[in-house]
Amino acid sequence: MKLILPLLLIGTLIAAQGCTDWRQSGTGDAEKMEIERYDLGLSAYPGADSTERADFRERYAAINDIMIRLYASSHPEVRPETTDSTILAYATSRGVGMFGCAIRERLGSLDSVEHALGAASRQAMTLIPEIKWPRLYGVISSYSQSIILCGDSVALIGTNHYLGTDDEAYLGFDSYIRQEKCLRVLPRHLTESLLNTQMPYAPSEGDETALSRMLYTGAVEWITARLTATDDFGAMLGWDDRDKRWAADNEASVWKSMINRKILYSTDPTMGERITQAAPATPLINPEAPGRIGTWIGMRIVDAYMKGHPDMKAVELLNKDFYGNALTLVESGYNPFGK
Numbered sequence: 641m642k643l644i645l646p647l648l649l650i651g652t653l654i655a656a657q658g659c660t661d662w663r664q665s666g667t668g669d670a671e672k673m674e675i676e677r678y679d680l681g682l683s684a685y686p687g688a689d690s691t692e693r694a695d696f697r698e699r700y701a702a703i704n705d706i707m708i709r710l711y712a713s714s715h716p717e718v719r720p721e722t723t724d725s726t727i728l729a730y731a732t733s734r735g736v737g738m739f740g741c742a743i744r745e746r747l748g749s750l751d752s753v754e755h756a757l758g759a760a761s762r763q764a765m766t767l768i769p770e771i772k773w774p775r776l777y778g779v780i781s782s783y784s785q786s787i788i789l790c791g792d793s794v795a796l797i798g799t800n801h802y803l804g805t806d807d808e809a810y811l812g813f814d815s816y817i818r819q820e821k822c823l824r825v826l827p828r829h830l831t832e833s834l835l836n837t838q839m840p841y842a843p844s845e846g847d848e849t850a851l852s853r854m855l856y857t858g859a860v861e862w863i864t865a866r867l868t869a870t871d872d873f874g875a876m877l878g879w880d881d882r883d884k885r886w887a888a889d890n891e892a893s894v895w896k897s898m899i900n901r902k903i904l905y906s907t908d909p910t911m912g913e914r915i916t917q918a919a920p921a922t923p924l925i926n927p928e929a930p931g932r933i934g935t936w937i938g939m940r941i942v943d944a945y946m947k948g949h950p951d952m953k954a955v956e957l958l959n960k961d962f963y964g965n966a967l968t969l970v971e972s973g974y975n976p977f978g979k
Contacts (some may be wrong), residue, residue: 673773675757682727682731683741700777702794705722735780739803760868763866770955792838807821828868841963851904858942892977898937940974
């Protein structure tokens with residue numbers, strides 16, 4: 641709950657300071673989306689001279705306001721004001737100190753991921769132009785979120801969440817979380833976040849079923865797969881080879897289990913969450929079923945639907961008239977028993 645108030649303040653700060661869309665920001669390279677390295681500047685702040693510190697405060701005025709308020713929200717001794725002393729306190733905090741050196745040593749250039757993000761944004765202009773792409777800043781985030789969206793204008797990317805699956809900072813994490821801690825998944829994470837935030841799951845009253853959530857999350861991943869040039873649905877969910885094999889071999893039995901246990905049309909919101917959210921497994925379906933198996937089935941249904949309705953616009957998949965419509969499943973022609 642501590643994160644709610646600061647995130648509400650973020651929207652106000654961004655609106656007040658008028659940050660622009662990245663395509664108007666003049667990054668100097670039309671082929672990529674630049675991730676501005678606030679994280680590196682912050683970790684170097686304690687050793688900078690007065691002129692360098694003043695330049696940092698001026699260059700990142702809006703981002704400093706956001707990060708200092710977030711930091712102050714969990715450190716009552718720090719005033720939520722952007723000054724040399726508050727930035728210094730944040731820059732010498734445990735979280736920044738722990739990750740600052742690792743980011744410099746392990747991440748290196750972000751050029752490849754910036755080009756991948758550029759490719760995704762260009763693909764979106766054709767597939768789903770309704771998405772607004774923000775300006776990107778690399779930050780050091782001590783929160784569980786690797787990406788924090790500030791309205792439609794700014795995205796804060798916690799670069800400390802992408803140091804590599806073998807980084808010692810993640811050794812205590814479950815494997816399904818640890819395998820997401822690498823740069824190659826960043827474009828997927830950002831695209832998912834943009835879709836979930838700008839076109840959120842909002843079924844009509846009475847239409848919030850486990851199936852509607854499966855269709856919505858499946859649509860988000862189906863669109864993300866195309867924007868990030870991925871044709872492996874299992875990889876989209878962070879699955880390893882074992883998970884992908886299990887899903888492929890047991891698709892019909894998973895579907896049968898959902899039908900027999902009356903899961904699909906359950907209006908219990910926890911039911912849909914349990915089969916679509918990231919987790920080590922989905923024991924509600926089968927102890928061996930990988931986490932997010934419901935989202936995978938949702939992707940399969942969406943894929944079948946789109947093959948039969950090639951003129952359907954991608955944005956329509958994220959409309960409640962699609963994922964909340966009882967006819968969607970029938971019109972998709974999805975039938976794992978006929979494989």
